[in-house]
Amino acid sequence: MVTIGDVAQAAGVSRSTASYALSGKRTISPEVREKVRQAVEELGYTPNAGARALATSQTRVLGLLGRFLPDEFAPAMLQYILGVTNRARDLGYDTLLVSEEDGYAALTRISDSRMADGFVLLNVAEDDDRLPFLRTARQPGVLIGLPHDTTGVDVFDLDFEATGRVMVDTLSELGHTELILVSQPEHVVQRGGAYVWRLADSARERAAELGITIHTYFGSSTQPAIGDDLHRFLDAHPSATGLLLNNEAAAAALPTVLHQREMSAPRDISVIGRYSDDFARTFSLPYTAIDSAADELGRRAVEQLVARIEHRDAPSTHRVELIPPAIQDRGSIAAPPVHP
Structure with a gap:
């Protein structure tokens, strides 16, 4: 196992100088610090976490x-x-x-x-x-x-309030007048998940200002329940032309649901989700979305x-x-x- 002594020898400095160069507890010249850094890199030295914590009062x-x-x-x-x-x-x-x-x-x-x-x-x-x-x-x-x-x-x-407004505004500008919003499960709200109602309340308020009808629902976070939920919401509002998703499980299930209904986006319904770009790639989601960042x-x-x-x-x-x-x-x- 590589030690601080090995690093010091490779850098041509004393053990204490090498230690100070790594800990930053004393002023060390840039030239010496660079020699120590190179020695650390070449030798693959990893400081002992326990010793470092004692010396610096930090665990990193x-x-x-x-x-x-x-x-x-x-x-x-x-x-x-x-x-x-x-x-x-x-x-x-x-x-x-x-x-x-x-x-x-x-x-x-x-x-x-x-x-x-x-x-x-x-x-x-x-x-x-x-x-x-x-x-x-x-x-x-x-x-x-x-x-x-x-x-x-x-x-x-x-900013979930702004997210709700952007979702509604985007579809309103395209001419949509009836939307469905699917949020996280109601349990998330009951335990204090404010991001759910922050987006939903904002979307409802903006829809009211624009004269848009919006149907809001809580959806499950598991399969097959969320798939059943989506079928139920779409069946209840056949004239809705826009679907807003503040529920990642719903977004992941939607391709299968639309395929089962012989529907596609945006031919039959426009879709906007809220999830990260990495999440979209993981589940191969083809839907326009607000990046959860x-x-x-x-x-x-x-x-x-x-x-x-x-x-x-x-x-x-x-x-x-x-x-x-x-x-x-x-x-x-x-x-x-x-x-x-």
């Missing part, structure tokens, strides 16, 4: 609290996890994924044991029970998801968290950033069909 680990809930579509959650872990790795941090349902207990345990330098929270509820502790924890935290009270935390999320949210959240970890004297003002919706046209929207 981010705690990612993301619960895999049965009423949410797991592949969609993975897009957010990848966004966080990829950027953390780029910045030299490992990620500790904690998926236990009792997020408060997990957060307190990891914070008290100093297993992580900071936290990223997913599955953020309107009144999230983890936030009171996070606001007082010794480690900083950041949320991907907008709670009711953003005091004392950094928050990044998609999972990668962008993960990148921004991790960069803000790392800045707080590494610059404790930075201004304490917290950020709340809502990413504006960006629609990606994949050819599933058009003017409504004209029936004789």
Whole structure:
């Protein structure tokens, strides 16, 4: 196993100088630091995490609290996890994924044991029970998801209100006057998933302003239930010409449903979803969609968290950033069909 002594010998410096060059605890000339970096790269040296934590009071680990809930579509959650872990790795941090349902207990345990330098929270509820502790924890935290009270935390999320308006406006401009909106399961709303009603309420308000009829439904997150749901919604409103999806499971099931009904988009119905570009590629979805910005949210959240970890004297003002919706046209929207 390669040691710090091996790195020092290869770089032609003392063991302590090599250690300081890696930890940054003392000023080392750029030339020496570059020699040490090259030695590390050539030898494949990995610092011992325990020793590094003792020396620097940092673990170089981010705690990612993301619960895999049965009423949410797991592949969609993975897009957010990848966004966080990829950027953390780029910045030299490992990620500790904690998926236990009792997020408060997990957060307190990891914070008290100093297993992580900071936290990223997913599955953020309107009144999230983890936030009171996070606001007082010794480690900083950041949320991907907008709670009711953003005091004392950094928050990044998609602007779901604007997303609902863009969906309705896009189809209204093409001449559609009757739409169906399929949201996440009702259980998501009951436990505080505000993004569901933020989009739905905004879509309803915009539709009312434009004189558009919109039928709103909660859909399942599992197969075959979501397929049955889609058939039921389409059967109930045969004159609807637009379908809005704030439910990844519904988007994944829709190609099969339309095939079974001998329908296609946009010939028979125009479709706009809300999911990430990676999600669309994973399920080969041909539908126009608002990008859920999972990668962008993960990148921004991790960069803000790392800045707080590494610059404790930075201004304490917290950020709340809502990413504006960006629609990606994949050819599933058009003017409504004209029936004789």
